[in-house]
Structures are given as C-alpha cells and as structure tokens.
Amino acid sequence: MTDPVLQVSDLRVTHPGPVTALDGLSFELAPGQVLGLVGESGSGKSAAALALLGLHRRTPTTVDGTILLHRPDRPVLDLNAASDAELRTVRGPELAMVFQEPLTSLDPYRRIGTQIATAYRLHTGASRAEAKQRTAEALDRVGIDPERARDYPHQFSGGMRQRVLLAMALVLRPRVLVADEPTTALDVTVQAQILRLLDGLREETGMALVLVSHDVGVVGGLADEVVVLREGRTVERGATARLLGDPEHPYTRALLDAVPRLDAPLPERAAPADGDALVSVERLRVDFGSVQALRGVDLTVRRGETLGIVGESGSGKSTLGRTLVRLQDATSGTVRFEGEDLASWRGRELRRRRHELQMVFQDPTSSLNPRRLIGDSVAEPLRVRGGHDEAAVRAEAVGLLERVGLGAAHADRYPHQLSGGQRQRAAIARALILRPKLIVCDEPVSALDVTTQAQVVALLRELREEFDLTLVFIAHDLAVVRSVSDRVAVMRQGEVVETLAAADLTRPRQDYTRALLEAVPRLEAVAGR
Amino acid sequence: MTRFLLRRLFGAAAVLVALAALTYLLFYAMPGDPALLACGKGCSADQLAQVRHALGTDRPLVQQFWTFLTTLVLGHGYSTGPSTIWCSAPCLGYSYQSNEPVTQMLLERLPVDVSLALGSAALWLLIGVGTGLFAALRPGRRRDRITNAVVLTLGSTPVFIMALLLLMGACVWLQVLPFPNYVPLTEDPAQWAQNLLLPWLAIALVTAAGYTRLTRAGVLETLNQDHIRTLRAYGYPERRVVLRHAVRGALPTVVTVAAMDIGMVLAGAVFTETMFGLPGLGKLAVEAASTVDLPVVCGITLLAGALIVVANTVADLLHAALDPRVRI
Amino acid sequence: GSGAGSSAGGSSDAFSAATCQGGTLRVLDSAKNSKGFDPAVLYTSGGGAIPRLLFRTLTTRQSVPGTDGTKVVPDLATDTGKPSENATVWTYHLKPNLRFADGTPITSADIKYGVERSFSPQLAGGPPYLRDWLVGGADYQGPYGSGNTDLASVATPDASTVVFHLRKSEGDFPYLAAETQFAPVPKAKDTGKEYNADPVSSGPYTIAGFTKGRELDLVRNPHWSRSSDQQRLACPDRIEVSLGLSPAVINQRLSSSVGQDANAITTDTSLDAPTLAKVSADPALKKRVVTGKFPQIYYLAFDLKKAPFDNQLVREALSYAVDRTALVNAEGGTQLAVPSTTFTPESLTAAHQDYDYFPAGATGNPEKAKQLLAQAGHPNGITVPLAYDTDDTSTGAPAATALAQAFAKAGITLQLQPLGDADFSGTVNTPATQPALSLTSWGADWPSGGPFLTPIFDGRQIVTGGGNFNLAQYNDPAVNAQIDKINQITDYATAQKQWAALDAQLGKLALTVPLYEEATSVLYGSHVKNAYLDQWRGWYDIASVSVK
Amino acid sequence: MTLTETHAPAESAASPAGRERPAGGGPAGVLARLWALRGGRTALVTVAVLVLVALTAPWLAGLEGQDPNTFHDTLLNSATGGSPDGAFGGVSAQHWLGVEPTTGRDLFARLVYGARVSLGVAVGATIGQLLLGLLVGLTAGLGSRWADALLSRVTDLALALPTFFFSIALLAVVPQSFPRPLLLGLILSGLGWAPIARIVRAETRVLREREYVQAAVLTGAGNWRIARREILPGLVAPVATYTAIVLPQNIVAEAGLSFLGLGVRPPTSSWGQMLSTATTWFQVDPAYVLVPALTLLVCVLAFAGLGEALRVAFDPKASVPVRQRRARREAARPVPSTKDQAR
Ligand SMILES: Nc1ncnc2c1ncn2[C@@H]1O[C@H](COP(=O)(O)OP(=O)(O)OP(=O)(O)O)[C@@H](O)[C@H]1O
Numbered sequence A: 001m002t003d004p005v006l007q008v009s010d011l012r013v014t015h016p017g018p019v020t021a022l023d024g025l026s027f028e029l030a031p032g033q034v035l036g037l038v039g040e041s042g043s044g045k046s047a048a049a050l051a052l053l054g055l056h057r058r059t060p061t062t063v064d065g066t067i068l069l070h071r072p073d074r075p076v077l078d079l080n081a082a083s084d085a086e087l088r089t090v091r092g093p094e095l096a097m098v099f100q101e102p103l104t105s106l107d108p109y110r111r112i113g114t115q116i117a118t119a120y121r122l123h124t125g126a127s128r129a130e131a132k133q134r135t136a137e138a139l140d141r142v143g144i145d146p147e148r149a150r151d152y153p154h155q156f157s158g159g160m161r162q163r164v165l166l167a168m169a170l171v172l173r174p175r176v177l178v179a180d181e182p183t184t185a186l187d188v189t190v191q192a193q194i195l196r197l198l199d200g201l202r203e204e205t206g207m208a209l210v211l212v213s214h215d216v217g218v219v220g221g222l223a224d225e226v227v228v229l230r231e232g233r234t235v236e237r238g239a240t241a242r243l244l245g246d247p248e249h250p251y252t253r254a255l256l257d258a259v260p261r262l263d264a265p266l267p268e269r270a271a272p273a274d275g276d277a278l279v280s281v282e283r284l285r286v287d288f289g290s291v292q293a294l295r296g297v298d299l300t301v302r303r304g305e306t307l308g309i310v311g312e313s314g315s316g317k318s319t320l321g322r323t324l325v326r327l328q329d330a331t332s333g334t335v336r337f338e339g340e341d342l343a344s345w346r347g348r349e350l351r352r353r354r355h356e357l358q359m360v361f362q363d364p365t366s367s368l369n370p371r372r373l374i375g376d377s378v379a380e381p382l383r384v385r386g387g388h389d390e391a392a393v394r395a396e397a398v399g400l401l402e403r404v405g406l407g408a409a410h411a412d413r414y415p416h417q418l419s420g421g422q423r424q425r426a427a428i429a430r431a432l433i434l435r436p437k438l439i440v441c442d443e444p445v446s447a448l449d450v451t452t453q454a455q456v457v458a459l460l461r462e463l464r465e466e467f468d469l470t471l472v473f474i475a476h477d478l479a480v481v482r483s484v485s486d487r488v489a490v491m492r493q494g495e496v497v498e499t500l501a502a503a504d505l506t507r508p509r510q511d512y513t514r515a516l517l518e519a520v521p522r523l524e525a526v527a528g529r
Numbered sequence B: 001m002t003r004f005l006l007r008r009l010f011g012a013a014a015v016l017v018a019l020a021a022l023t024y025l026l027f028y029a030m031p032g033d034p035a036l037l038a039c040g041k042g043c044s045a046d047q048l049a050q051v052r053h054a055l056g057t058d059r060p061l062v063q064q065f066w067t068f069l070t071t072l073v074l075g076h077g078y079s080t081g082p083s084t085i086w087c088s089a090p091c092l093g094y095s096y097q098s099n100e101p102v103t104q105m106l107l108e109r110l111p112v113d114v115s116l117a118l119g120s121a122a123l124w125l126l127i128g129v130g131t132g133l134f135a136a137l138r139p140g141r142r143r144d145r146i147t148n149a150v151v152l153t154l155g156s157t158p159v160f161i162m163a164l165l166l167l168m169g170a171c172v173w174l175q176v177l178p179f180p181n182y183v184p185l186t187e188d189p190a191q192w193a194q195n196l197l198l199p200w201l202a203i204a205l206v207t208a209a210g211y212t213r214l215t216r217a218g219v220l221e222t223l224n225q226d227h228i229r230t231l232r233a234y235g236y237p238e239r240r241v242v243l244r245h246a247v248r249g250a251l252p253t254v255v256t257v258a259a260m261d262i263g264m265v266l267a268g269a270v271f272t273e274t275m276f277g278l279p280g281l282g283k284l285a286v287e288a289a290s291t292v293d294l295p296v297v298c299g300i301t302l303l304a305g306a307l308i309v310v311a312n313t314v315a316d317l318l319h320a321a322l323d324p325r326v327r328i
Numbered sequence C: 001g002s003g004a005g006s007s008a009g010g011s012s013d014a015f016s017a018a019t020c021q022g023g024t025l026r027v028l029d030s031a032k033n034s035k036g037f038d039p040a041v042l043y044t045s046g047g048g049a050i051p052r053l054l055f056r057t058l059t060t061r062q063s064v065p066g067t068d069g070t071k072v073v074p075d076l077a078t079d080t081g082k083p084s085e086n087a088t089v090w091t092y093h094l095k096p097n098l099r100f101a102d103g104t105p106i107t108s109a110d111i112k113y114g115v116e117r118s119f120s121p122q123l124a125g126g127p128p129y130l131r132d133w134l135v136g137g138a139d140y141q142g143p144y145g146s147g148n149t150d151l152a153s154v155a156t157p158d159a160s161t162v163v164f165h166l167r168k169s170e171g172d173f174p175y176l177a178a179e180t181q182f183a184p185v186p187k188a189k190d191t192g193k194e195y196n197a198d199p200v201s202s203g204p205y206t207i208a209g210f211t212k213g214r215e216l217d218l219v220r221n222p223h224w225s226r227s228s229d230q231q232r233l234a235c236p237d238r239i240e241v242s243l244g245l246s247p248a249v250i251n252q253r254l255s256s257s258v259g260q261d262a263n264a265i266t267t268d269t270s271l272d273a274p275t276l277a278k279v280s281a282d283p284a285l286k287k288r289v290v291t292g293k294f295p296q297i298y299y300l301a302f303d304l305k306k307a308p309f310d311n312q313l314v315r316e317a318l319s320y321a322v323d324r325t326a327l328v329n330a331e332g333g334t335q336l337a338v339p340s341t342t343f344t345p346e347s348l349t350a351a352h353q354d355y356d357y358f359p360a361g362a363t364g365n366p367e368k369a370k371q372l373l374a375q376a377g378h379p380n381g382i383t384v385p386l387a388y389d390t391d392d393t394s395t396g397a398p399a400a401t402a403l404a405q406a407f408a409k410a411g412i413t414l415q416l417q418p419l420g421d422a423d424f425s426g427t428v429n430t431p432a433t434q435p436a437l438s439l440t441s442w443g444a445d446w447p448s449g450g451p452f453l454t455p456i457f458d459g460r461q462i463v464t465g466g467g468n469f470n471l472a473q474y475n476d477p478a479v480n481a482q483i484d485k486i487n488q489i490t491d492y493a494t495a496q497k498q499w500a501a502l503d504a505q506l507g508k509l510a511l512t513v514p515l516y517e518e519a520t521s522v523l524y525g526s527h528v529k530n531a532y533l534d535q536w537r538g539w540y541d542i543a544s545v546s547v548k
Numbered sequence D: 001m002t003l004t005e006t007h008a009p010a011e012s013a014a015s016p017a018g019r020e021r022p023a024g025g026g027p028a029g030v031l032a033r034l035w036a037l038r039g040g041r042t043a044l045v046t047v048a049v050l051v052l053v054a055l056t057a058p059w060l061a062g063l064e065g066q067d068p069n070t071f072h073d074t075l076l077n078s079a080t081g082g083s084p085d086g087a088f089g090g091v092s093a094q095h096w097l098g099v100e101p102t103t104g105r106d107l108f109a110r111l112v113y114g115a116r117v118s119l120g121v122a123v124g125a126t127i128g129q130l131l132l133g134l135l136v137g138l139t140a141g142l143g144s145r146w147a148d149a150l151l152s153r154v155t156d157l158a159l160a161l162p163t164f165f166f167s168i169a170l171l172a173v174v175p176q177s178f179p180r181p182l183l184l185g186l187i188l189s190g191l192g193w194a195p196i197a198r199i200v201r202a203e204t205r206v207l208r209e210r211e212y213v214q215a216a217v218l219t220g221a222g223n224w225r226i227a228r229r230e231i232l233p234g235l236v237a238p239v240a241t242y243t244a245i246v247l248p249q250n251i252v253a254e255a256g257l258s259f260l261g262l263g264v265r266p267p268t269s270s271w272g273q274m275l276s277t278a279t280t281w282f283q284v285d286p287a288y289v290l291v292p293a294l295t296l297l298v299c300v301l302a303f304a305g306l307g308e309a310l311r312v313a314f315d316p317k318a319s320v321p322v323r324q325r326r327a328r329r330e331a332a333r334p335v336p337s338t339k340d341q342a343r
C-alpha cells in the first residue's frame, strides 16, 4: 500500500445529550482508494463523514481522535486539532464533500456556475475568466452542458444537482472526496450513472474516496475496503470481497441477508392467477393543472393477488394508488371496484363504503396522528363506523396490534415513542381493522432500514393470506416488489409500460424495464469478486 | 408575468369595488347629515333640502354609488354655481365640506405619507436588519437575549405612546428638536428631514422589532440549511457565509414584508399623523369620517385599499425577483 | 370685564400705530380652514380674524381694547346705516375711491352680488339672518340658477348706494352688516364653489399662497390704503398662517417663542388646562398671556314638551342640584371658565342683568333639589337622558360627567348620551329627535341681546325640519311681541337694557340651567405688540397686531 | 422470521424520525415547558396578576377606600387649570396613585377598573377573531374548491381593508346606546379575523395532505369529524401562538381607539381613555400619564412575552411539508406585521 493521504484513528463524535454517535472509528486511506462506510440509519455514518471535514465545529457536538491529512511537501495536519483558518484552506482543495441531499445542498439563490467558480477562485485566486473556463470544463466532465452554468439549482433534477456538486469538487481537484450517501435520494438508473462517474473521477484524478451508504450494494460495487458501523461502533472492517462474501460478524451477516435480491428464490404460493378482477382500471387519466400524472392507465387487480407497481420517482405510482382508493378523483377514465364505477360513490354512500379500500402510506412518521395514542389511532376507524361498544373496540385494536407484532403496551404510546418499523406496523393494523377488500401499500418499506424492511415485507405476506387480502404494493425497489408480488406493473411517465408475472421480472420484454434492472447494484457480483 | 399582473389587476379592481361599496354602505348608515353640516347653524328645512340636492345626497343609495363609480372611471362635471367644471377621471368626486375635488385633496396629502413611509422604512430596515444580524451572529448568547428583550419591548409599545415619549423627550425635556411641523421636501429638504425625524423614529422603533425577528430567524434558518454546510465544506470564510449567503436567505422575506408594511404606512398612519400633526391621509380620514364627508372618506378608503393591493403585488413581484425558485 | 386692554400692556408700551409697519407676522392656528375663504360661506362674528384682513364689509367692529370694542362702526359705508322709521329699510352709501385688490372699483352692485350669492345652496353655511330678514329671502335661490336670479329687496339706486328692505323691524341690522356676507364680490370674478381658494380681496391683504389645511400667505393689497380704513392698522408687511396645527404644538411654540415664533400669535387656540398650570408657575410666561371672553353661555337645555321637564319644579330641582365648581374644574379651572347663573353672560355687558333665582351655591344644593323633586311627585328621584357633543372639547365628556356626579347626589340619574359632532346637531336641533335634556352652548353673533335671546326663546323660531335652537320649544305670544318691540329700537343702549330685562324675566321660568361662560387665555410671541383680545369676539384683532 | 422478533437493531427509538418531537403530552406538557422558560414564567405571572387585578377591581378599590367615579374638587387647584394639589399628582394615603386633574377622581381606582375594560375587550375580541378565523379558515381549507376560492377572496378583501379606519367609521355608525365594550369587541373581531383565517387555511391545507388525515378520510369519517378530530388538534400550536400575539394587539387597538376618543363612554375608564386625557398633562403631572402608559406597556409586553414563550414551547420547527406551489407561496409569504399595529 502506498503512503496514506488520510489516517483516522479512534474518531469519536458525541452529540449533546450525550449521544455517542460515533465510538472509535479508525482507518487509513491511500490515494485512489475507496473506503466504504455502511450501516443502518443512525449508525453514525454521517457523524463520521462530517467529522472528517470538521463540520461539527460551531455546533454543540464534540469530536475526539485524530484525523491526519498527509500532504506532499507540507507537514502532516491533524484536522481535528487544526485552527479554523488552517481547516479552511484544506476544505475544498484537499478534502471535498458531496452530500446526501442534492436538492438542498446548493445555494438556491445563486447560479450554479457562480457557485462552482466562487469555490474555485476562493482557493486559487484565479481570475474570473479562468474560473469560468474551469467551471465549464468541470461541468462538461460530469455531463452537464456548460451552457447551463447560468441556471439556478431548482432548474435541475436531483441527479443533475449531484453532478453539479461533483463538478464543484472536481474543479478543485481534492485529494480526498467524502461522499455521504450521494445516491440515496436518486432513482436507480441515475444512481448507477453517478456511481460510474465517481469511479471514473477517482481513476482520472487519483483522489481517494470515502463512500458512505446504507446500501451494501452501492458500497460493494465501488469500495476497496468496507467498514460496517452499528450504533457508532465498528462491527467489522475488511476488504470488500472478503467482507461481503464471508462476513465474520453475525450482524454483518444479518445485514447482508436482509438485502432483497433479484435472484432470490420466490416463495411458493398458489397464485390466484385466474381470480376475477377486483379492480379494473380503464384509460385512467389524472391531471394536476398542466402536469399529467397519469396518461391513460389500463390495469386489472385480481381478487386475492398482490400486484406490484414499480417505476421511477414521478412516474405516477402514488397517484395511481390514491386513485384506486378514491383519495384522488380521476380526470377521465374509470376505476371499477367489483364492477362498480368508483366515481358513482358519492357523499354518504362513499363514506359508508370507504372501509373496503384502505391504504398504507410511505412515511410512517406522518401516517399516524402525532397527538393520539397508537391504540386510539388503530381503533379510530371502528369508532367512526360506530355500532361497537368501547370495550370491544379496544379489544379489537389491541388484538390487531398483537397480530402485527406490537403489544398492548404499545397501544398506550405516542407515535414518536415508537421506531419507524413499529409505526408502520401500527399503520398496517389500522388499515386492517375495517377488514378491507383492498389495501394499497404506497412504498410501505422505503423509509425503513433493510432489516426492518425485510420484517415488514414478511408481515405483509403473512397477513395477506390470513385476511384474504388483495394488495397493491407500490415501491421503487425492484427486488422488494418482486419478493411480495404475484404480478408487477412497470410504470414510466404516467403510463404502464408492461405488466409481468413476478417470476418473469428478470426477463422483461421492454427496454425500459431492462434498464431499470441493470441499474440495480448487485451484491452477488461483488461478493464473487 | 403579464398574466400575473393582469390577473392581479382584475382581482384588485374587484376588491376595490367591493371596498368602495362597503364604505358607501357604512357611511350611509352613519348618523349625521352631511348637508346639515354644510348648511350650518340655523339652516331651514327648505334650505337643507336644497343643499341635499346640490350635494346629491337626496338620491337613493344605489344611484349615488353608481354615480361614484362612473365618476371614477369617466369623470364628471360639477356645478360650482356660475359655471361647471370638469373633473376628469380618475375622479373621486367633490368634497362635501371643503368644496374641493377629492383627487386633488388626496394628492396634496400623499407626499406626507410618502415621506413618512420611505423615511421610516429606511430607518426600520436599518435598525431591524442590523439588530437582527447582531442577534443572529451569536444565537442564545447574552447579546442575543438582550437584543430580543429590547426589541420585544419596543415592538410592543403602542405607537402613540412611543410618539408621546419621543415628543416629550426630544422637544420638552432635552429641547434638541423643535415641535415637528411638516415642511415639504421640495420646499426645504433639511427642514423636511428635521421635522420628520421624530415621526420616522416613532414608526421605525415600533416596526423595527418585526424585522429584527424576521432577519434573525431568516439568518438562523438559512444557517441551518444544507447549502450552508456545502459552503463551509468548501472553505468559505465564516464572515462571508453569514453576510453574503445567510443574509441572502433572509432577504426575500424581509423585502416582501417591507413592501407590504410600506404600503400600510402609505395608506395612512393615523396615530403618528395625529400625534405629530402631520397633514397626511390618516388624519384626513379621521376628520372626514367625523364630518361625514362621504366622497373624501370613500376616496381615502379606495386609495388606501389600492395602495395595500399594489404593495402586496409589488411584494409578490419582489419575492419572485429575489427568489429564483418562485415563478409567477 | 376682560381686562383685555390692561393685560396687553406687556408689549404695547413701545407700540406706535404710526411706525408699526413692517415685518412678518406668523399665525399658528389649529383650525384648518379647509372650506377656504368664501365670504358667502364664512360664519364669523364681526367679520372674523383672518377674513377681516381680506374682506371689508359695510360696517365692522371697532378696533379698540375694552368695552368700546363691542361698538359697530362704518367700514366701506360712510355710516352704520340709515334706518327707516320702523327700522325695516336700511340705506348705506359707499365711501369714495374704494378698490378691489385687482384695481377695479368697488360698487354697490358688488355688495348686492355678495349678499345674493350667499343664498345659493352651493354656498350654504353662512348665518341664517339674511334669509329670515330680507323681503323675499325665504324663497330666493341665489344668482346662479335659471329662475329668479335677482333679489329685489337689495336695491342699488346708484353705484354707491345700497338699500336693504326687511320684512320686519331689525334695529341690530348694522351689526349684521359687519358679517362677510356684506363684503363686495365682483360678479366677473365669481367662480362659485371655487371662489374660496382665491377670493378677490377688498381688505388690506391679499392671498399670495394658500394650501388648504396647511398654510396661508398674505401680502399687502396695493389698492388698500389706511386713509380709507380707520379700523385696520395692517402693520405687518406679510402674514404667514400655519393651519391645522395641534393645540399642544401651538401652545408649546408660543411659550418657547424661539426664532420666528417670537413673531407669532394664534387666532383660535386657547391655553388648555395643563398649559395654564405650567404658565401659572412661570412669571415670564404669565406676562405674555392675555385673557378675554367671547359672550357664550354653556347651559342645560330642557325640552318642555317632554316629561318630566314640562314641570317647572323638576327644572328648578336641576337648577338647584348643579355643581358649578366641578364644571369649572372640568373645563380647566377658573381661568378657562366662569360660573354663570344668568343666561345672558356677564361678558355681554350691555345686555346683562344679574340674577340667581335658584341659588345652588358653589357646589350645588342637592337637599333643596330632592325636596323639589318630591314636591313634583318624584320622591325617589328621576332618571333622564343627557345628550352631549363628544367632539366638542368644552361641552364634551368632562362636563357631562361632572354634571352626572352632582345630579346623582340629588337623586337625579343621568343617562349619558354621547353624540358625535355631526350627529349632535342633527339630533338635538331637530325637534322630532331632540332628547329631553341636552348640554349645549350659545354664543352671540354680535354683542347684543337680540341674537342671544331670539333664537332660543322666540316661539316663531321653532324650526321643525332641523336647525332649531329653541330647544325648550317655548312659545309665548307675549314674549314674541316683546321681542318684536325691542327689535324696533335702533338705539343700542336702550335696546340692550330691554333685552337684559327680558332675560331676567325668562330666567324665572327655569327654561334652561345656565352653567358657565367660557374664558380664553392666550399666549403671544415675545416680539408681538398691540396684542389684545377685543371685547366683541374675545380674540385677537390681527389687523391691529404689530411685530415691529 | 417470526413476528415477535421485532426489536431489530435499527429499530431503536433514536431513529432519525424520532428526533422530531411533536408537542404531544397535552396542555399540561406545554404549560410545563412554558414554565421552564424564564421569560415564559415571568410573562405568565404578570398576565395572571393583571387578570387578577381586573377581576378583583371593586375589592381593590374598596381596599383603598375609593371608587372610580367620585369627584374630589377639594383636591384640585382651580386657579391653575384644575391640577391636583400635592406632589406626584396628589399621591396620598387615601389616593395611592394620586387623582385625576380637573376632576379629582381617584387614579388607582380608575386604573384597576380600567383593566376590566382593556382586558375584557381584548380577550373578547380575540375570542371573536379566533372563532371567525377558525370557521372561515377551516371551511376554506377543507371545503370544496369553490368554497375555498370564495372565502379566500373574502379574506383577501378583509386583509385589504384599512382596518383601523373602518373601526373608526363603525364606532361612529352604531348607535351610542349599544354597549361600547361589546361593540369594541365585535368591531375588533369583525375586522381582525382575516390573518387568523389565512393561517388556519394554510395550515389546514398542509395538514389535509398529511397521511394520517388521508387515513382518516379512508375510514369514512365526515368533514366535520376530520376537522374536529384530526385538523383542530394540529392547529392548536399555531393558533395558540398567534392568539398570544393578537391579544396584545387588541389591547393596543382598544387603547388606540379610546385614545382617539372613540372607545368607551364616560365615566367608564380604560387605559387608553386614561391616556388620551392624560397626554397633555405630561409636563405638569407626569404621574398622570406614566401610570396608564406603563401599565399598558407592561401588559402588552407580558402578553407579547407569553406569545414568544408559547412559540418556543410549542416548538415552531415542526416540519411543514408542502406539496403544491400555492401552498408553499402562501406559507412563505408571512402575514404583514402591519396588522399588528395601526401606526
Ligand atoms: N444534533 C444531534 N443531536 C443529538 N443526536 C444526534 C444529532 N444528530 C444525530 N444524532 C444522533 O446520532 C446518531 C448518529 O446519527 P447519524 O446522522 O450520523 O446517522 P447516519 O448513520 O448518518 O444515519 P442516516 O442513515 O439516517 O443518515 C443517531 O443516533 C442520531 O439520532
């Protein structure tokens, strides 16, 4: 191994509280090398990334340990002990960072060209013209038309903004780039492009990369070495291939097992392939002003089946789901439920029959009233319907909570006293309490960690049998969808591109579906490396 | 943009007509007869009827209102006795009490309120934004808390108490300033500023508080945003981060609110004008209301409403100009 | 007595009418003059303060301190008018060589036109007497309309003679002829409603600049000369009037009297109670205060048509119960108000006769009041409404509450009924809506018992449509006849004696409760000379004031 | 994997979502947090004292042995404008704060009785504003597109009204026999509900998109139940905070109108009425001015401080997810601070 650029030893980050976010992280990084930091939400990944650039300064958070930066022809600098002024000269030209939220990480009030050029001039003192020239080059390199330097951030998509941030880093040619979940907020296809770009830049400039992600697949594809974090502590550290192929620690193994795989065997299930149509959608269009969210969707949901819906962000998945449960009115076209046109339900009739159609939402935080006890939230639908005495309602709610893996104790808690997974379970219980015929699950597991995600998916699978449910399962993760669905509809720009049996998902007919599939990072490929 | 302005214009026209109707109705219901006031002491019943006819107050309300509207759009001829003079659009009619075209009366008063609004706005922005920044630089520290307390106190002071204290302090106890007596800018700029200093201060001191809070909150909020972290990660000096970028984030709100506030002061600052004896729209409004001078009252209400609507539109335009994300 | 002449001595010793000319006088006024200066619309007493600088009238008040200030003297006319036998025809001759500010000669036609236009509905607002007195005045609509544009009862046999034909005897006509309605208006320059901004001057000054509600600049009228005008000294070369100032500012500026304010006076702002309190403590300031009185009585008006005031005993009870000390204090103390038990106040010297039929003492006699009420069949007291004008700074809330306080002690509960200015005149002066009891005031348009008593007690003056001042609705044919008889007297002193006797006679009936008369205390700038309050109006005569 | 194995490593309560702590725990919790803030405690105590003074006014005046309407001519010097004899406006054992010039009425008694009017009107007006604002805002926020459009225009109109000027006119219009404090309250609420309606509407629109509200819709609950059970509790924080902001504004508004002589009728006292007669006496009898002015100031300040503290106690940083641009624009456009105070 060549001389390291960055030597981190025993890094600790303590938030006031005190909350130990990071508890002793050590690693070395050589030029051109990629270090992957993985771990579930809250494991301290961001804490570590921010600490590397000294970004915890001016906050109540304390950082201990040493971060040695090796520079050619200059003394080694301990970033944690350096003065603010020293640190400032290092930030940018030596160490740069790309953030998780590309949408908010650029100054909304300044043109992107100006933002890149200013960063450049700040450290090089270059002339305006030169800075402009360099900016254009950098933008070109990351695949953005230099003409667009005059645009504002909001005129770019998330992926493009992440490229702009990369261009900002690139223009200063840093020796180390810290990327904190650079692709989490992006669609899979865009994610693949950004990862490719990062890898290319590393090769070209020889910069070292610290890649932070919760997605083992993402890290696995790029990293030379991987550190697995859990509650701030380093669980395991090792060369990527070894660690993924043959994890030593049980937690690492559990983590890997929970990752949904496209090539995993599908569970045996008597597919109700020939069930009659519970819901049939014809030429459904939904417009929001000038935005055409759905542009003529035809779809059938058969009784008892689970229909998966996948597609990129903005493709209209949620809109379709909301229209199915009549939270959204169709602009044109029809949605038939058991042969009846949903639009014909009005007023009292609508309210009376609502319970047959339920929905589970993506964000477990906002899907439960923060001011109501969990037990009351679950019981509320029964109270709305009336006709049950209080004891029965309570018993039913607690029973269902137990069924979804929570207990009577949880009934008397507020949502913020539960974890994300637990909240999602409560939301499922609420959806079930009215014994609906159809439940639309809109990305029910997207906000959850992989391990939790696996549990909730498993729960849904069980409940489906037990309550004789028909499910519409919306997700952007192909592997997850494949694991629960009988059939999968692929959406793009408000249209259903194709509908496939889950087993056939890996053998799509449409190019778009294929592109989606190819963009998914594959763990198995790395593990075998 | 054009569409936005057109839509605004249309909306504003509707709001203003509704406003005028409301005002008309309200003052029609008011006790006291403008004719009786104009007619004076010892006015006989006959004479009163004649005066009513001359003023046009003997016609039904709807007809009067309709005349008011058509006059506004088309202009109107008024008999002065020996001759008829033409009041061209936008004509707000003729004052019952002072025998003057209302438009002219308003135009005479407006400079006072413009002077008041612009001067005090400059002051309150200076004070408000200054103290807001001062407080935001060290949130939670003593100077932040002291600024907060001072600003809360000033901001809670009713303007007439503020005016009273300023008058007594500056003119009676310290005798550093003469009692204010409005002098138009065109007449003597130095006198103009000197005489308006106290009114400006009175308005600015009670208004600045809001701006301190807006600025402080805006700067702090921006400092908490992700893009500030990006700046820090690229080695921007802290001064530059705060003064250029964080302030920039607070700017749209501050400017937007300022535009609306300026509109409000333009539309008449009753207390300040009363306390400092400034011949502005607010004072005229109170006087006109007490003498049931319907054309003047309606004219001021309309002008005030129009100014507020214009200020709101300007605020929206400024907001759009200052925040590239907002499109109109 | 006002002592006006003596208190002006502070600065008048160095004053000489011969050398007083020059300088700029500043006038600080709270009035806005938003109606401008139209001689037809102005409602003045004796020609007013500023209007008298612009308009000469047939007669005018005599510009001297003291009681002689209540005398009427010729102005444009050669004498105060020649009456016919029964005082129904009044003839005036104009002095020679009179000119307007634009150089055109003043003729009797201009006088006639000035009177005529005051009848136009467009120019309403002046005093009501002309309409009542002149033959055909009741139906005349002024010169603008299409119908009868000539008022025949004003005749101009030649260019310097004007004759007025009255429908009844009016010995006081010379006093009326001092009002601005008798100022000449050149028909060619008449702009009707617009005339108020720039009237053609016949007085010593003419308008150089006028912003309504803000300021008025007067400069000398080149066609006026002292030789033709004995009543106006017109000392300053220039007079700058600031309008619409707040009273506090005026008094503050006059008391500090710095810079230009040393040359300042006010024509309408009396010292208020707090400033008086301050001034009393400062001898230097005290020297620059003059006091005077405009004959005006503040009184309680009963509606005799409404119970319980149809009963004289009840009216007497209220007269006994009143606490004049509290009222005077509420007004701001003895320098701003003087208790009065007579309807015609002491300051209207010639027409005043002292009486106190229902002595209430300084602070009221509630016991006697209770006793009278019981006698009247109200042993448990009465509850009556009291209307007052909230916008009137003197008769407003302070006086009303002070009354309520005192009456409460006598078992009389006042239900205060505050009315805004516009509302008050509309409600109280219309018999149909008039409340049983109102707090109001009455001032004489000229210093004579006639205009003081007639509108209040003459039964034929009851106007049902609005603008009624006979609030008692008192109509006694005997009294009416008596009024007519006095009106025929053209000798001032004789007539006033009779008015005084009439007042004393009416006082026995307790038709009103006289409360107090108002006094004015005014400051003037330290360079101002010959500043005195004339006895006619109780205010400065700007035409006499000098700054040199 | 069995269902009982739910406590997987990452499901700790410290997950990022757990950081956002809504103002749960009910009113007691808010009160406790309020109490914990130094400013909040001071403000709360001051407000409580003032309210107590207003409630016990007759008793307090009785303690002093005075009533607010009795004249004391003997304490005045009639020759000097009716100013009170003695130091500090005639302060004595009988008259704790001295007497009023020109009438000799007891200032302390008038002050404590004035508190009833000043606070009563302000509280009444605030309640009125709240009720109207909530009604309009909720109807616009939850109602159909048409109801929303109509009510929003009405709100715009109400916001464009030169409020202060209109209240002057209204005070003149309504017959004097109508009880003044009630009228003041009605006018202030009738003209001041619009900002609340706007806030409520904007918040309702945001809350309406919240997934728990959508879930409630799916249960078949009616609009009314949703408003009551799901939306209103979410409005408590912004509305309570705004209430504490408008209350002092209403105190100032009442004082302002009374100051201009349009408020309560004599002999009733309110702080604004006291100030209006007092201003000219500043040089001669400063106590006469300072007593009502300082009381008013302290009162307004206490309420303002309470509002500030409530804002903190309710944690303003609750995330506001906005979907539609319109909602965002409205949320971004603050209510002009001018509605705070007529200048
Ligand atoms: N400002 C803070 N104050 C207190 N605790 C904090 C703060 N920020 C983060 N934490 C806690 O520190 C721990 C580590 O947080 P960190 O943001 O580093 O996690 P992460 O691994 O980046 O998670 P994610 O995948 O959700 O981004 C968590 O338990 C978190 O709750």
Ligand SMILES: Nc1ncnc2c1ncn2[C@@H]1O[C@H](COP(=O)(O)OP(=O)(O)OP(=O)(O)O)[C@@H](O)[C@H]1O
Pocket (backbone or CB within 6 Å): A288, A291, A292, A293, A311, A312, A313, A314, A315, A316, A317, A318, A319, A320, A476, D323, D324
């Ligand atoms: N209420 C709304 N008003 C306006 N536009 C909307 C609204 N809801 C959705 N859209 C637009 O409709 C399109 C489809 O949105 P939808 O939420 O259905 O997509 P999605 O596939 O669920 O995306 P994601 O994966 O990001 O949740 C998008 O362009 C979105 O901006």
Ligand SMILES: [Mg+2]
Pocket (backbone or CB within 6 Å): A045, A046, A047, A100, A181
């Ligand atoms: Mg993170």
Ligand SMILES: [Mg+2]
Pocket (backbone or CB within 6 Å): A317, A318, A319
């Ligand atoms: Mg979605």
